[in-house]
Amino acid sequence: MKPQIINNSEGRSLQKRTIACEVCPLRSLPVFRSFTPEELKFVTEFKIGEISLTTGQTLLQDGQSSPYLFTLLSGWMFRYKSMADGRRQILNFALPGDFVGMQSAAFKEMQHAVEALTDVRLCVFPREKLWSLYSTQPGLGFDLTWLVSREERMLDDHLLSVGRRTALERMAYFVMLLHRRAKELALLVNGALELPITQQHVADTLGLSIVHTNKTLRKLYDRDIISWKQRTLAVLNEKELANIARYERVAPQLRPLI
């Protein structure tokens, strides 16, 4: 079925749902907690459509506000801030199931931008229905707080990396984390991951120059710890990688999928 266009503000098209929330393929992944029928019903009504972006398109722009919230259905995105002279810091990557845009709902203006790394598809929720979410589904209200807390925790980890780890440690930690997150979402193919990012993205994530990023990656290649060719990443020696990263495993916790 070709999705029907019901709106095309901002040059992109808001489309009718293609998949019912109840049978959302993400929902069956073991990382997501199960929802009650009422919760599912609410989410289904909360959702007003879907939107697709192609690689490189911007979902949310720095300095602007947005009347929508999103859940990433498929593809990769990243959240970043940039400075007037062009320096850029990538804050986080969004993978399927991640909730995007809470900051635009909480504040008048976004203080960062969100861009698609691949072609992506997102669920769209209207900000004005947030009130009914909090008032009729307190559990989902808590879930939103929880999801933002999870983001905060990822930022804490990231900040520790950039502030206190060496380039090699940072790189190892970063690769480790992406690999773990992709694994949770069943995105690995034969243990390898198709990574839609360039070394420039890695540099901007880790606070390094692109040249040093390249040389640091090389150290991990040369020691046969990872391989990363043709946009495909494989972890060859997870133990050593965790060792270098000084990675501390955290007990995973089920998370909501809104």
Added chain:
Amino acid sequence: MKPQIINNSEGRSLQKRTIACEVCPLRSLPVFRSFTPEELKFVTEFKIGEISLTTGQTLLQDGQSSPYLFTLLSGWMFRYKSMADGRRQILNFALPGDFVGMQSAAFKEMQHAVEALTDVRLCVFPREKLWSLYSTQPGLGFDLTWLVSREERMLDDHLLSVGRRTALERMAYFVMLLHRRAKELALLVNGALELPITQQHVADTLGLSIVHTNKTLRKLYDRDIISWKQRTLAVLNEKELANIARYERVAPQLRPLI
């Protein structure tokens, strides 16, 4: 009135309230939004007491969980992560009115610690009443999400600093921000701020060594942009400080005080 001790788990004492929420001196500051009578009533009942810590005491420890949430009433605290070999990254500073401990409510284990920089006093809320907050006061539920989003935004800024600003820019940004936050809370005396932190704290915040922190501060002294003696910080040339920091002013927004 001497506060009566009603509990002393964890070696610290939970005390009866000394101030009613309705007349909390923080609440009259113009940065906090006004609460409805029902909201105030709820918060008053949500609060089960107060707690005092002295300089250097730990409120929440890495790896542990806590049945309480807190609002900082007076004094300064800081949130940090540390690595096994002693490296430490300060994630944020908490000032009066800041909500502390949401991560411990959302997750089984804290992934950071929170320590007092001065003698502090905090309101104590029980985690198990969070459910009644979300179910009977949806507006306050949203406020909690909002407060976590605000924390996230501060981390975004911090990460941009540590990842992409030079040492001098970072320092200027840091001083600028603390000065602004203190000003909002009417903590300035003749435009100057009593800062209860050492250069080691600054170093661990900005991801620098203590020596380089010292030399970077010196550049700001030598150019008569700031002065910082006897634990007292004054901004002498705010324009130039903002300039160096590449500070971008953000429209301030009223925030809830729970």
Added chain:
DNA sequence: CGCCGTATTGACAATCCTCAAGTAAGGTGG
């Protein structure tokens, strides 16, 4: 085949770190 974005590498420079040796300031006990 040639173009363009990305990755790679070497040479050199700047930033930032470590080490070491102080000085200053505040608290404590005689």
Added chain:
DNA sequence: CCACCTTACTTGAGGATTGTCAATACGGCG
């Protein structure tokens, strides 16, 4: 009140890490 102790701050020297510049290679695509 002063001697002593501890913590914090300061400064210089030298070294390690990371950045910049520039040249080249690679790979997909029109």
